[in-house]
Amino acid sequence: MRIFSLFILTILLNVNFAGAAGSKIDIPKYDWSWKGFFGTYDRSAAQRGLKVYKEVCSGCHSMNLIAYRNLADLGFSEQQIKAIASESLVEDGPNEDGDMFEREAIPSDRFANPYPNDNAARAANNGAYPPDLSLIVKARPKGADYIHSLLLGYKDTPTDFKVPEGMWYNKYMEGHLIAMPAPLMDGAVEYDDGTEPTLEQLSSDVTTFLAWAAEPSLEHRKRLGIKVLLFLIALFILTYISKEKIWRDIKH
Amino acid sequence: MSENNKPRRDFIKLASMTLGGVGAASLVVPFISTMQPGKDALALASTEIDLSPIPEGQSLTVIWRGKPVFIKHRMTDEIQSAKEINLDDLIDIQDDSARVLQDKWLVVLGVCTHLGCVPLGQKTTDNKGDFGGWFCPCHGSHYDTSGRIRKGPAPKNLEVPPYVFLTDNRIKIG
């Protein structure tokens, strides 16, 4: 039995090695609303984050996997979603004459792309491709903590650090060099709900929005998870008692 | 001692088997749910259509849930012929007023109620059948200007999809 427990413990402890080999940069941990067993996305933060994305990020970064209709998750009404969608133009067609045409986006459309294709995106950004942000929080180790840190990481360049042309210093970027100039600063976006748009606030709001975009099923998953765990624990207690009862008469 | 134990053991056994059974059965829900139309398909379940480009006497075919929808801008005589018939002559009795929201506009699913073919009659050159509406070439069902079945094997009138007028010239199907 001792060997048994030891073996199982070791195997469980050893399973996640892939993450063990990370970088040496220390990413600070933040307290996000969606952490923990009962975590949910902070709706107003995510709504503000959408505004930050629309007014700042969407100039260069696409979000291919998100449709306007998905915004209903964040508490937007059908009318609001229609209004948000109609601010963007998408290509549709071909029409009866065989031509492609532009029209206002509707809720079932995906977020409009800032560039017609990847090469255009690269060409417009000194050859550095601005990644799609739909999954960015899941596509980086440390996820939301990393994105938030990166947005806050445009600190003063250390005196002995050389930054080449077209690059910027960022404390949390691997190698401390990033092709994206600081996107946010105090007051970069004006909030409708009166929240003070400090850099910290803008960054954490847009991170919340991006976290939701990467994993919209999180709340459903956690809610269901609690139920499934409670169910399994109840089932375990019953099978435990059953086992003791059935085995009681067996001479060991 | 053992006599006292017997019922409890049976209860426990029954309870674990019931709970286990419920657990296994509830696994069916997510699995079968995945087979239903996804959220993206459901999002396309309503379509908005601008009616202004359809001249009187002409029809437009739009796609809703992957099926053709016939939108017919009816002329006065077509409306009249749809309204002034003896309801008892119909196979599937339904008054024209129960099939339209505005007399000018008839909106029906372009799917024959016999076996699902798409009836002819949308183009001016098409065979519109004996009753001036639509004619299904598969098995010869004739529909009138209200999309009602008048002759042939189809059992029911052409289905009217759920729709509303958003403005006088704009409808939303679904």
Add this chain to the structure above:
Amino acid sequence: MSSNDPHGYKKTLSSPYSGVKGWIDSRLPLIRMMEAEYLKFPVPKSLNYFWSFGGIAMFCLIGLILSGIFLGMHYKPSAEDAFNSVERIMRDVQFGWLVRYLHMNLASFFFIAVYIHIFRALYFGSYKAPRELVFIFGMLMFLLMMGTAFLGYTLPWGQMSYWGATVITNLFSAIPVVGDAILLTLLGDFTVSDATVNRFYVLHWLLAFAIVGLVVFHVITLHMTGSNNPSGMEPQNWDETLSFHPYMTIKDTKAMVLFFIVVAFVLFFFPNIMGHSDNYIRANSMVTPAHIVPEWYFLPFYAILRAIPDKLGGVLAMFGSIAVLFILPWLDTSKVRSCLYRPIWRICVLLFALDFFILMYMGAKPASDIYVLISRIGTAYWFLFFLVLAPLVGYLETPRQPLTISNFLRDKKALT
């Protein structure tokens, strides 16, 4: 009746049941078989919870196939659509995220169960006569499992999918003369491409069902010999056995529920913990991720691959490390099965388990000097264990006399 049935062959037609049950059973003796093999089947009294992992692994396999069927209804095996179709499952398909995360995490837990299962076979000598074929079918399944897992990991078409597939398929190019031709045939293109993901999808299904087929053989061979047990001694009489039902069914169910509590905990609260974040980036044939690691269950073998400085040598060592398992029943010369009575071999086996974890750790580390050195020592021990220690310790060691199952249980009770 007997006159035209000289061999008594048709006797099997008479079923012990009556009514509808008897009618079916006399034509299709499944009910009889199930009763004999799963209800009344005698198993040693002394089995511990290590013996629950075979059943647990089987339930993992069932779960994987079920979830796979429903994923397959939405997944599109092409370079163009694969990544987005998986994301569509995660976002738009109702409960799609659950079925996808279930498939993803069950794959890992299947390996956890199987690794524990294999360790149990090593520790208690379950591979020895007369159970050699049980063990060999098990090893075949393990091999197919690795193949299935590798093919399956390619399908989401993320960066790790793509580059993992590239690196592993390139192993075949190490084969002299025909290597490159094999590689092209395997990929169906000059790189991992649309053609590759399409065929990998088909082969992923094929291998999964091949495993199911082997489960049947694994179980048939097991039921010919009966289960081994911690004492390693065969049951001497009926008193030392219990019927499979209800004793083992309830014991295994209890263990299984506990196992699936862990599965559910990971699945619902840390679904990506055993994955790699790079796989949420769409495959890009122009950019290799900075640090390629295979899934955790391949890490020990990946470490062995990298431990050998020669390309062909590394590939041979990696496949050899699994091949030696197949001949273990004949490499181990000891007549005593259980490690409990083999003091020296017991240490060797525990060291082997430790070696497995060390190699796993090394597989995740970058291939720098110190890690490669440790990987080499680990690889050396791996082969030493099978090729030298297994035969040698069998000769040199003086095992204690194993206890019969009854005495084993008495001793154990005295201890607690």
